[in-house]
Amino acid sequence: MDSKAYSGGLAELRGLRDEIKPLLRDLAKLQAEVAKLESRRDQRIAELGAFEKAKADRIATSAGVSVIDVVALVPSLGPQGAPRAPVAASAIDSATEDLSEPQTAAQPIKEQAGTPAPDLRPAAQPTMPVVETVSEKDPDLEALEVPAATVASVAASPTTVTPPAAEQERKLPSIPEGQSGDRWFHAERDLASKRPNFKQDARGMAFLDTTTGILVWQGGTVRLDLGQASVAEILTAVYAVAPTSVQRIYITAGDPWHQTSERHAFLKDAVAEWLNGPLPEGWGVESSRGRDRQAGHLVHQRNPVGRWQRGDQHTEIRSVGEWFDPEGADPATVRAAFVELWKALRAAKFDDVVIMGSPSQTGRDLWSRTIPSKAGAKWADGFPVMSQEIRGLLHATAGQGRTELIAPPRVPERVPGWYEVDRTFAYAKHTWASGVGVPQRITAARFAAMSEKEQTNALFAPSHWQVRVTIPKDWNHVGLLPAPAPGERAWHYPYEGGRTFTTWAGGAEVNLALRNPIAPWRIEILDGLLWESGDPLKSWSTQLRKAWQSLRAAAELHGDEQQKQACRLASRAVRSILLYGIGTFAQRPRITTGSLELGTDGETPDLPDGARLTGITDTHVTWERNQGFARDQYAHPEWAAGVWSAARAALLSVSTSSKDPATGKPLKAGALHLPAGSVLAFRTDAIYTSAPVEWPYGGEPGDYLLKGRMAWEQPAPGSDDEFYFLQALGRQALESEGL
Structure with missing residues (x-):
């Protein structure tokens, strides 16, 4: 860059500054107006809530807020003195009360007395699980080898480390005390996962490369002239040669929905513009629904789904990147x-x-x-499908795969190497046993009343626990348990020695924290869900x-x-x-999306009740709406949560399919079997480390496969962009070794 280019760049920056300033002023005005409208809305909610026949769910839908928000403004709309559902009811029994009432609002975690978990290290483990809720033992939870020098227990009153203010985490919900919480423990009435008595209809598929115009389907291969690859051009060109029995068009290359991305701040806006482009005569957005068909478009930034129809002909355009x-x-x-x-x-x-x-x-x-x-x-x-309250609790307290970048100063600025190991087909290793039926509630008092053997076996069973955690004072490795970070669904993994925090975690992770191969963590049980063990997956x-x-x-x-x-x-x-x-078992709250055409003079149309505006183009607006939890017969977040918890635990320590020649026992692998300070990142089933990895790969689900290697000094990644750059280089370097 020379002086002229530098001066030109400064001039460009000044122009951008002048463009941004008035927009910021407009934004401040809009934010003030939104605050006024929200205040009026809350006042109106309170007024309507005083009506004797008011229902929180109806008010929430009309106001575009959650039921919990409404109950917070009008507490009288919450359940009042509902009868208690028997805790020991049959797993297929349904509650007798009217479940159309709004659910009890989840309560913030309270600092309550907890019951210390028992010592799960090898000397304290039972030879056989005997509690009635456990019928087998998970091979992934076999005793870990604990070095003799590290078996000292955590002090009963450890020093508490408080995180910096900027890292203060959000509060997770807890189960209400007393009868309000007991009402959560039931199965949804007349809702269970049953084997279907019909066979799905097969759909004709075609595969289209929008960069070359090559179309392939069962009937042959042709090259099409797609023009700009708009929806209209694709539909016209494809059905000029392919029969109407082709109902799915998979885009294999080209991503035509990103063509106008440079004109939009967000990819979703470009996708929405492409999906809502002009259509050939006779075509419209699909509006009908069938047993296995959904209506309307899915506006996803990378793998969108467009659905159209022409008379009785139905067509989807999808990305093969979904697969x-x-x-x-x-x-x-x-x-x-x-x-x-x-x-x-x-x-x-x-x-x-x-x-x-x-x-x-x-x-x-x-x-x-x-x-x-x-x-x-x-x-x-x-x-049986669990109550909406339990499903909502799991939605809020059970995260998915571990994604963490461990950047300097936790690791050196420069590291001696870069190694990527990934667990192949990992989730298959964690589906052998899952919780079934209605869970039991295990409060701190109930856990304290159990024998040590019952406590131990409860922690080996399919379970989900609210715990107070204290990290050993001299801990110098990665964090073991997820804790809520700022953000709606964000999680982090505390690692500071002596720190105490409260969280929810799956049984597999709690188990691992208690008997990890370095030093046991102190765990106090505050509350928990304990299921009967079964094998539905x-x-x-x-x-x-x-x-x-x-x-x-x-x-x-x-x-x-x-x-x-x-x-x-x-x-x-x-x-x-x-x-x-x-992931589908998790049954997140339904987020529906849609689009509406702008008025003749560009006016924004009225959105559906409870919807919020997500994007606007020259011709259309897009919206999304949170419709809460559906009555889905396949909603089993307890299964998804159990698999995710076991997979996160296996990132830390797991038995492989290979045997130790000296002992004949399965060899161990995972982050805790790497030197302290060598782990650089986690990505769902993968570990990135600066230490050479020599774990044998047996080709079985869950085994670690080396996918990237650079055995020379590298800068430690300090951002996601730097991480992905090194990831690509590491994979290329390993591939070149085999050439």
């Missing part, structure tokens, strides 16, 4: 991958397999066909595992390069089916 990264594969190879996927699932005994629009839909449908149906079999009447994940292994083997041995690539992509699609299928 896997095609890695430059042409449409013919991508289609071959879907064919291989179907064949592998069929061979794995999914007799009614139908490839649906997304891996999550496919995963849930395949699982539903493994539900017991034989008369007299346990759960043949269906797996075992058959499903076992069959998916067979499909995954057969496709991986074919990818290694097939003589045709295109088929090898197709099988490799298909194996990743099986992983997506498992990964996103488990």
